[in-house]
Amino acid sequence: MAVLAASDVPVLDMSVMASIRALGDPGEPDVYAEVARLFLVDVPIHLSALGAAIAAADSESVWQIAHRLRGSSLEMGAVRMAPLCAAIEQAGRAGSIEHAAAQAACLDREFAAARRELEEAIQ
Numbered sequence: 604m605a606v607l608a609a610s611d612v613p614v615l616d617m618s619v620m621a622s623i624r625a626l627g628d629p630g631e632p633d634v635y636a637e638v639a640r641l642f643l644v645d646v647p648i649h650l651s652a653l654g655a656a657i658a659a660a661d662s663e664s665v666w667q668i669a670h671r672l673r674g675s676s677l678e679m680g681a682v683r684m685a686p687l688c689a690a691i692e693q694a695g696r697a698g699s700i701e702h703a704a705a706q707a708a709c710l711d712r713e714f715a716a717a718r719r720e721l722e723e724a725i726q
Contacts, residue, residue, distance in 0.1 A: 612683055614716045619680025620724060636725035642679050643721060646672065646714055650707075653691070657704045665703050666695030672710075681717040684710060 620635050627634035649672050656664035673688035675681075687710040694703035 614681065614683055614713070614720045615724070616680035616682045619678075633725065639679065639721045639725045642675060642681075643718060646675065649675075650711060650714065653707055653710075656695075657700055657707060660700045662695045662698045662700060662703075664695075665700065666692045669695055669703070676717075679717075679721070681713070684713045684717055687713055 623635040623638060624633060649668055653665065653668045653672070656668060669688045669691035673685050673692060676684035676688055687706050691703045691706045691710065694700070694706060
């Protein structure tokens with residue numbers, strides 16, 4: 604079985620976008636665009652809080668914030684963010700702040716990629 608590199612996995616799962624868009628009624632504002640805008644505002648707040656929790660070596664806050672981010676990522680179809688959030692959550696639960704910090708740097712990059720694609724998708 605071949606293992607896919609992160610670059611082989613799309614930043615966004617377009618089937619999630621289609622499913623969310625299907626919730627809206629014709630002629631109404633785009634439900635996905637509304638949810639995506641909230642995601643784009645909310646995630647930087649959580650990333651900042653995650654960075655502060657890592658800096659404070661607050662492993663409980665690290666895993667709780669990562670858990671919330673993972674759920675949000677999955678709901679938006681940000682499929683490359685979700686496993687990083689899961690890794691940070693596990694590191695926080697294990698008290699491994701160093702591992703959480705390393706994964707958080709990767710998460711920042713993946714969120715930047717997701718932001719670009721989401722902004723294009725909702726224009």
